Amino acid sequence: MTESRTRPQGQSEVATQPATGRSAAARPPRARARRARPHQADELFPRPVGIAVRVLATLFVAVPVIYLLVLSISPEVDVSAGDLLPHALALSNYTSIWADSDLLRGFTNSIIICGGAALVAVVVATAGAYPLARYRFPGSGPMLYGALGLQLIPGPMLLLPLFVIFSLLQVTVGLTVIGSYWGIIITYITFSLPLALWLMLGYIRTIPREIEEAAWVDGASRAKAAWLVVAPLAVPGMVVAFVFSLLMGWNDVLFASVLTTSSTRTIAIDLQVFTLDMEGQSLPQYAQLMAAGVVAAVPVVVAYLLLQKYLVGGRAAGALK
Numbered sequence: 001m002t003e004s005r006t007r008p009q010g011q012s013e014v015a016t017q018p019a020t021g022r023s024a025a026a027r028p029p030r031a032r033a034r035r036a037r038p039h040q041a042d043e044l045f046p047r048p049v050g051i052a053v054r055v056l057a058t059l060f061v062a063v064p065v066i067y068l069l070v071l072s073i074s075p076e077v078d079v080s081a082g083d084l085l086p087h088a089l090a091l092s093n094y095t096s097i098w099a100d101s102d103l104l105r106g107f108t109n110s111i112i113i114c115g116g117a118a119l120v121a122v123v124v125a126t127a128g129a130y131p132l133a134r135y136r137f138p139g140s141g142p143m144l145y146g147a148l149g150l151q152l153i154p155g156p157m158l159l160l161p162l163f164v165i166f167s168l169l170q171v172t173v174g175l176t177v178i179g180s181y182w183g184i185i186i187t188y189i190t191f192s193l194p195l196a197l198w199l200m201l202g203y204i205r206t207i208p209r210e211i212e213e214a215a216w217v218d219g220a221s222r223a224k225a226a227w228l229v230v231a232p233l234a235v236p237g238m239v240v241a242f243v244f245s246l247l248m249g250w251n252d253v254l255f256a257s258v259l260t261t262s263s264t265r266t267i268a269i270d271l272q273v274f275t276l277d278m279e280g281q282s283l284p285q286y287a288q289l290m291a292a293g294v295v296a297a298v299p300v301v302v303a304y305l306l307l308q309k310y311l312v313g314g315r316a317a318g319a320l321k
Helices: 002-026 029-036 047-072 076-081 093-100 103-134 140-150 155-173 181-205 209-217 222-233 235-250 254-259 267-279 286-310 315-319
Strands: none
Touching (some): 047 286, 093 286, 103 222, 140 181, 254 267
16 A cells, blocks of 8 residues: 555655656747847847947047147148048147146146135135035025026126126226236136036935034034035045036136236136147147147046046945945
8 A cells, every 4th residue: 555655655756756857958949048038128229239339429429539649749731631540649748738828827727716716616616515405494495596607698698797897806996806816716616516416415415414413423523424424425526526626727718818918818728828829820839739739638637537536426325334
């Protein structure tokens, strides 16, 4: 009886094992591969189309930069003839620009003016964004939307009123605003502060409030917790705001051409003056102009490298663990 009962059980187990094996073996390999590969939900286009779009976008950005670099090391004769590739390297273009024009002074003025304006804008924006991100008080909404609306006003519409105000201060009070460093610095702070405020507002809102509450429990005041806890975590956002504020002043030509003089003009105005001086020559120095453009773009490239370094997510989230 025992053998008769155990045999069917063994037969059933043996019979079921080949069935599962046959089902696994009978499954098509393409179906297994299709199930194994996860669905790429973040891809808007098919993979070949996405690769083609990335390649075209890279070429669209890289070709002008490469052409600028090639022209900056080409002889003036090759550039005037329209040759794409130089017959010889002319690295002397980078040394001639400092002797033929006053780019060094413009370079120094740009660092002082744009760097100082960006630094002040970031400090003021951080101090203003913290209470706007943590507290609700009357007038906070109109203040934010007013700063956003200021970014929508075109620059030429503000140039004349700003020039009139500075001229009245210079005539009535005796303050030399037009042509001074602090006059153009205040102008750049006015235009970069709203952008820096919104950038810091969005970044401070991502910092969890529990970090500050833990500092309050340990006996720190609100100001001390903001300085010792929130400010170090907001450094990446400060760097981003600083870089964008720096670029707004570095690339400006409109306000710098009106509110500066020959002793305070920036690198953008010096490049414009350098171009105008070449028009009266028999052979325009296009290669030197390209070399000056490369030199003027170096701080911008360094700024973007710093931006990529500090754009690391999850610093505030990791502080809670």
